[in-house]
Amino acid sequence: NAGVMQNPRHLVRRRGQEARLRCSPMKGHSHVYWYRQLPEEGLKFMVYLQKENIIDESGMPKERFSAEFPKEGPSILRIQQVVRGDSAAYFCASSPLGLADNEQFFGPGTRLTVL
Amino acid sequence: AQSVTQLDSHVSVSEGTPVLLRCNYSSSYSPSLFWYVQHPNKGLQLLLKYTSAATLVKGINGFEAEFKKSETSFHLTKPSAHMSDAAEYFCVVTYDYNFGNEKLTFGTGTRLTIIP
Numbered sequence: 001n002a003g004v005m006q007n008p009r010h011l012v013r014r015r016g017q018e019a020r021l022r023c024s025p026m027k028g029h030s031h032v033y034w035y036r037q038l039p040e041e042g043l044k045f046m047v048y049l050q051k052e053n054i055i056d057e058s059g060m061p062k063e064r065f066s067a068e069f070p071k072e073g074p075s076i077l078r079i080q081q082v083v084r085g086d087s088a089a090y091f092c093a094s095s096p097l098g099l100a101d102n103e104q105f106f107g108p109g110t111r112l113t114v115l
Numbered sequence: 116a117q118s119v120t121q122l123d124s125h126v127s128v129s130e131g132t133p134v135l136l137r138c139n140y141s142s143s144y145s146p147s148l149f150w151y152v153q154h155p156n157k158g159l160q161l162l163l164k165y166t167s168a169a170t171l172v173k174g175i176n177g178f179e180a181e182f183k184k185s186e187t188s189f190h191l192t193k194p195s196a197h198m199s200d201a202a203e204y205f206c207v208v209t210y211d212y213n214f215g216n217e218k219l220t221f222g223t224g225t226r227l228t229i230i231p
Contacts (some may be wrong), residue, residue, distance in 0.1 A: 004158075021159060033218065042205055042221035043159075052218075056218060091158060093219075106159040 002026070004094050004107035005074075012113045019079040021085070021110045025094030032075045033065060033104060037089040049075060082114045117142040119206045121222035129230045134193040136225045138206030141187065148189045149207040149219070150180055159205070165189060176200070201229045 005024040013019050025032050030051055035043040048056040049069035060067065064082075069075040079086055089111045093104035122137040140146055150162040161172025164182075168184045187230045189206060206222040 035219075035221075042223045043219075045218040045220070048218055059218070093159075101151075103164065105161075107191050108158040 001002040004092055004105050006090075006092050006107035006110050007086075008110060009108060010111050012114070012115065013082050014115050015083055016081050019082050019112055021079075021090050021092075021112070023075040023077070023092030023094075023107060025075070025092075026105055029094035029096050029105070031095045032069050033093045033095075034075075034077050035091045035093065037091060039088070043091060046077075079112075082112075084114050087112055088112045117146065117208050117220050119148075119208045119220060119222040121204075121206050122226050123225050124223065125226045125228065127228040127230055128196045130198055131195050134191070134196045134200065134227065136191040136204050136206075136227065138189045138191065138222060139187050140189060140206070140208045142208055146208045148180075148182060149209075150174065150178070150191050151205045151207055151221075153203040153205065153224075155202075161189070162204075188227075196227075196229050198229050198231065201227055203227075 002028055011019055013115050023032060034046040036046055037043045045059040047060050047067045049067060051069055052071050064080045066078045072099045074082045090108045091109045095104045118141045120139045126136060128134055145167055148165040151159040152162050153159045162178050163172045163174045163180055165182045173179045178191055178193045180189050182189050186209045203226050205224050207219045209219050
């Protein structure tokens with residue numbers, strides 16, 4: 001059973017461009033979470049999705065950021081008109097349907113660098 | 116609201132000596148607590164979790180943690196450090212207030228260095 005897959009692993013964008021980060025959860029997992037890790041900081045929750053639904057987006061910036069988890073295909077975190085402050089590692093995690101004490105399985109992350 | 120405080124941003128120990136990484140939590144409800152480890156340029160791996168069962172929790176690689184409600188603590192320990200333990204460690208809290216998977220709240224991390 002493959003783990004959580006994220007691609008690309010490294011992404012370089014110039015200011016004003018768009019960044020698309022992809023996350024394929026583990027097989028059988030219907031819950032996806034996105035976290036952002038700024039340099040020298042812990043991970044901060046961004047958004048929690050189930051298939052075709054956003055459950056909690058309280059950690060998402062109000063502008064330029066969006067996320068989706070379609071019925072088919074990976075979850076996508078999209079950042080429009082990137083700025084230098086968006087440079088960070090973005091981690092995706094997945095878990096099976098269940099309670100809060102379910103382990104979240106993390107992908108290797110996408111490291112976004114904005115020039 | 117829920118939060119965790121990791122009391123040390125850096126800890127250095129000699130190989131073969133005990134490890135103690137400290138974590139205090141704050142939660143309005145009965146919490147679930149986790150320790151995750153992150154090796155350089157890697158994703159996170161779960162070390163152990165507490166979910167209201169036994170208060171002393173054993174994890175992988177010889178780590179364990181004790182949930183102390185009276186002290187609101189969940190410190191991570193290991194009797195004897197190994198070079199491969201050098202990594203960043205995160206204490207994490209969540210709670211099941213809505214009968215579903217809930218977002219994790221991370222501490223700021225403790226960087227563990229092992230001295231040969």
